[in-house]
Amino acid sequence: MPDRAARPATPRWIEILTRAAVADVEGSRDLKQDRSRRRQQDLLVAATRIFARDGIAKAKMADVAAEAGIPVSSIYDYYPSKEDLAYAIPIQRLTAFYAEFLAEAPSRPTMRDRLHLFLSMATDYARRNPDWARLLYLEIWPSVLIEEARVRRTIDDFGRIVVEMIREGSRLGEWDARLDPHRSATILMGSVTHMIITWLLYGRPDDLAQAAGPMVDHLLMLLDVGEPPEASSGRLRATEPGDVVT
């Protein structure tokens, strides 16, 4: 259905980014009283700390309440469940991240530079907000069952933006157009998130910010180099009965 022939006036990655950078806060019921807004903010900060420390599953609402200095039952005035509380955290800042990137991106001349910026900024965000990052990268991103559509979409947008930036780069002739953008995106995102996860879990590399730049440069070489030649080592197996063939 989509009309691929006509190049849209606005590249898709900007469309997605723009939507993602706003999609946010409408989710939270608008509070009428001042004190409430302050409290909700305190609650979110407290929750980030406790969830990052204990993991969502093991964290106790009592601990979160204590950290925030409010009674347990008041939490439920803001969020319907522990899970929802947990999910509110990544949404808020991911949205902010998209907004920041949207502001920075136009100052970069090429798609390559923009990709570089996107990945570096993501890494730097994690470095500066380790509690938030633990929650996002270790608990929520991979979580099996995020029915909560808003969370899922906010996270998925990350991937969509990378894929679309790669596509745009091909279109502009910055690299070999035969590259599969999904594969390239998988490599870029997988590598970067893996580096962040390793840093969160083991503290290596010591200086994440310093490691990120060269890592991303290294990754972007793949775009320059282009498609690999025919499979070098044999396939693991031939198609088997029962396999989905496409």
Next chain:
Amino acid sequence: MPDRAARPATPRWIEILTRAAVADVEGSRDLKQDRSRRRQQDLLVAATRIFARDGIAKAKMADVAAEAGIPVSSIYDYYPSKEDLAYAIPIQRLTAFYAEFLAEAPSRPTMRDRLHLFLSMATDYARRNPDWARLLYLEIWPSVLIEEARVRRTIDDFGRIVVEMIREGSRLGEWDARLDPHRSATILMGSVTHMIITWLLYGRPDDLAQAAGPMVDHLLMLLDVGEPPEASSGRLRATEPGDVVT
């Protein structure tokens, strides 16, 4: 301390692999009665299904028990807690995976081929055991707090093996020895696990096995290509006060 001058008779990746391929089952108390062994096996299978379906946190022991056809309290005859039950699952098969690879690896002539095999086999394992893979890749691998040392180590071995295989390849002159093996390992593992995760969550690529080979070939190009030139795009930021400088 380690003596880098003398090349050890056995490469380190084989040492680690050998240990990892055995480390297993001693963890589970040896059951005297036949029926028990059968039951424990049933329990593990049931748990894999339920945990993969509902996520560890939300899954109910009652459901697991029902699926296995045993009373809830009997679960505790085998595993001291829900968590321990969950952790037993990945250990068992990861160990089996290491053993399989250990058997296959010698038949490959180069380190490059062995790396290729390792990553392809890991992908194929996930494809063939999706429930298990959901548990491992989506719930346990990234989990913030796996104190259980055995689990942590079994998983960490995965990374160690990749790093050491890359080192061995450098040593043998198969690729540029100036490459940082940790960075290369991060790229290889991150990309592959990201592909597996995407497959588990969204069913794309349709045919994981078919996608894995070319993906790994593509990744291994990075080893051939060598170190990138000096940073192409500017660093995101200069060193700031408060940063760890090494």
Next chain:
DNA sequence: CGCCATATCCGAATTTTATTCACATTTATG
């Protein structure tokens, strides 16, 4: 400035689940 409707707060139940326990049953072994 004081009153009212509404929003917010919170201690005390309630509910949901994991985990433990004390006794019953089964198994391997001589």
Next chain:
DNA sequence: CATAAATGTGAATAAAATTCGGATATGGCG
């Protein structure tokens, strides 16, 4: 086939999340 050890199990306990309903605070308005 008797016996000790190993297993099995329903019913109790415990630990948390979540709900409830009256008490309290807030902001707009006469």
